[in-house]
Amino acid sequence: MNVERAFQILSVLLAAAAGYLFWIGLRDYTFVAAVLACLSFFLSIRFQVKERNRIRETERLVEAEKESGE
Secondary structure: OOHHHHHHHHHHHHHHHHHHHHHHOOHHHHHHHHHHHHHHHHHHHHHHHHHHHHHHHHHHHHHHHHHHHO
């Protein structure tokens, strides 16, 4: 399991926990769970973007190497 998928799962679990906590009336804990769910979601997005940028950079370097070798 990769890191981005783990953060996505954690985000869903925390969002569900926030909904449950809101339902039973624990507003302070709801806020904390919702903030942590948002944090997990944005961390998963960060890891996705970081991986895409790494792939693009590798492709760019390979392309530049091909052009300089010709």
